[in-house]
Amino acid sequence: MRHQRRRRTLGVVTAHRTAKLRNLVRALVLKKRIETTHAKAKETSALADKMVTIAKREGLHARRLLISKVRDPEIARILITQIAPLFKGREGGYTRVLRLGYRAGDGAQMALLEWTAVFEAPAKKAKKKKAAKPDEKTDEKTSVKESPKATAAKKESETPKQDEKKDSEKKGGFLGKLRKFLKGDEN
16 A cells, blocks of 8 residues: 655646656756756655665666766766766765745745755866967068167067056046045146
8 A cells, every 4th residue: 555655736737747757857857957846846856856866876777866866967967977976975865855936827835946956167268368479570570670779679668558548547537536536646
């Protein structure tokens, strides 16, 4: 007999319910946090905890069980390699359900379902700055027309002007005037 084994039916037939819960577990594994209704979150939490318990065994049999339940070898791999090691010292309680409030459309209680372990955020790739290409044509023209001493003197005279321009840009505007006023450098 199966006394007191009743679970939430979520208003759908069994095949639809299992498919829905399976998809929610997939989303939880991939995204680490999902937002759904409270009833679905509670059911998905129970299923996800069972999947982690199986994944902690780590063998070929465990991998095949996960694939048969989740229907995706990639999700089974992620469960075994990334998620299960975080819960090695824990016996259950791998997910948490946080109530969010009520949905505006139909008033359903919404919840946030997430893993209890802390995952590292994926590192953002730094954008590579392109190196400024030296103007070979302008260098050749200046070397032909002017002597090397003249070009060196010209480069030296350009850098202080550029520095002054940068300083004036920084000290311009309201804050620049305020800075000058406080220092007593007002002209």
